[in-house]
Amino acid sequence: MEKLHYKFETKNPIKKPIHIGVVASGDLEVIFRPTDSDETVVNIVTGSDGFKEVWQNVLDRFFARYPIQADIEINDFGSTPGVVNLRLTQAMEALQDEK
């Protein structure tokens, strides 16, 4: 198990908290919470050690496309980058549904 922390300069605050996914084999859950801070913090607990750079790349790409401002928690049980991206995008869809 490894704990990872990232920060991103973002600009679009979210209004509602969102939860997506399940901590199952090859899967993960992501939680977005509104924040008062002017940056986005991502805290990850992952069962697969040694993928710090891969996470960085996936998150860079995600925030380039969706520069949301939020507190983000991720509990990951060995998902591939594709699954991570899918869950993050699903969370975005859920956010948009609420609006």
Next chain:
Amino acid sequence: MKNSFVELHARERAEALLDGKVRELVGPLDNMISPHLEPQGIVPESDDGVVLMRGTINGKNALVISIEGKFQGGGIGEVSGAKIVAALEKALEDNKAGKTIYPVIVLDTGGVRLQEANYGLLSISEIHNAVIALKNYVPVIGLVPGRVGSFGGMSITASILSYLIATKKARIALNGPEVIEQEAGVREFDSSDKDLIWNTLGTKQRLATGLVDEVVEDTVDDIKKSVSEAIDEKKDAHRTEHADFYLSLLDKLDLTKKLDIKEYRKLYPEVKTQKHVIADATESDKPGTKSRGRLWFEKLTGIKNAKSSVPTVLHAEKDGKEYVAIVPDADNKFPRVRDGEVGLEEGFAVASIVNKVVAEDADKDVKRPIIMVVDVPSQAYGYQEELIGIHVSLGSSAAAYAKARQAGHPVIAFIPGDAVSGGFLAHGLQSNRLIALDDTSITIQAMSKASAARITQRTIAELEEATKHVPAMAYDIDNYEKLGALYKLVKGIGSYDASDENVSKIKDIIDEAIKSTVGKPADLHFRYETPIAVESGRKATNAVRKAVFEQWDV
């Protein structure tokens, strides 16, 4: 499969059962996360694998408790367990107040979460207590969708629920095939033989022999319809109330050969229920198989070489108290209980004894205390035990003890020996006071180290390392005390030190414990309300309970 219920996750399953507008209690955003997983290097989940949802089913007020089988095998730990218990207790409170609410439990669970071991056992016994109480008001419907099924302590829960619905993709058993193979050898149960597993533990077999009530197609519509009908018709199988039937069935078994599934199916409907009364133990010339449980039972009751019609189950009334012990029997006809394990006969026999005590005292103002002498190294691991349904046997004694306590009998467990796993759930954990000797020979746990290592895919060394960080993982009574569940840990008396002086001390402590129950609620709250529990041992439990209570009504 199109519209499959099994393929859904726990939250989606709860939503699928409820009519439309739903409200989740203590959900993923509430930060109720197991404090015991991260210290062991395990990724936690924000809802701890249990979803509590309120809404209506076919217009009727309902609570759905849905266990996520994909998170840690649907195992019950401290937080997930406390969520279930708190929700059931609120449902009980509402029903008592005339606000009818129907609980439905979606079981997709391996039972105790071995990474939180003793918390799982405590929680599951607390679930049993709440279910038994609720059944006085409403049916508590169980649904086993699969693929995990319902195993371990949660199979005991399945047995005590009012009505059990399952799909063909589910299995129900006390011990998983891997555990039986680990404990009893590959010749007892070959865990790589998938046909054997499905024919023994699969729901088709379970339906034919009364262990589930209905097998449904795996579609959301079919499952919702069955659940809704069970609620509307208040279905109740009274599964754990057939001790006489099962004891009659066990009389008929030919134990010289391995019971064949076909033969068993033929035998099952032919069984004629005969009344089985297990008389008080009497003195004999021949000592029984030596054990800590037998020693203390004999000393506390004054019966020398105690003998009973069921050699492994001793009970007797002494000084107005009913003592019950499960003991080893080196020559027992069931090989898997020879070391004192709780098997098929033991659970049903204990149920029969306890139910009789309750019936006899029904009209009395002061109910007889029931004292369990606990020395159970585990439940019986065996093929025919699983085929017949050992989880129902253990459910029968657990239900009987819970009913006795709820009827006002002080139920006290005295632990001079081992208190392990399903054996402890069946005989010990339904007590409202636990007294234990402070002796290093006592093992108190959810599973043997070898099996726990195999199931959690860790080495025994890793397992032992984990026990240093999480007291609930440890196997000794001193770490158990840290959970706060004990009424008293008796120092200075060893497991085998049953001198007259020590026996008299223990009797005094038992009397104190009985006195401490007078005028107090007949539930299991004591365990998380002790100073140790509040301070540290059940901190998460108490926080979860508070959160569920606050969110119950909007």
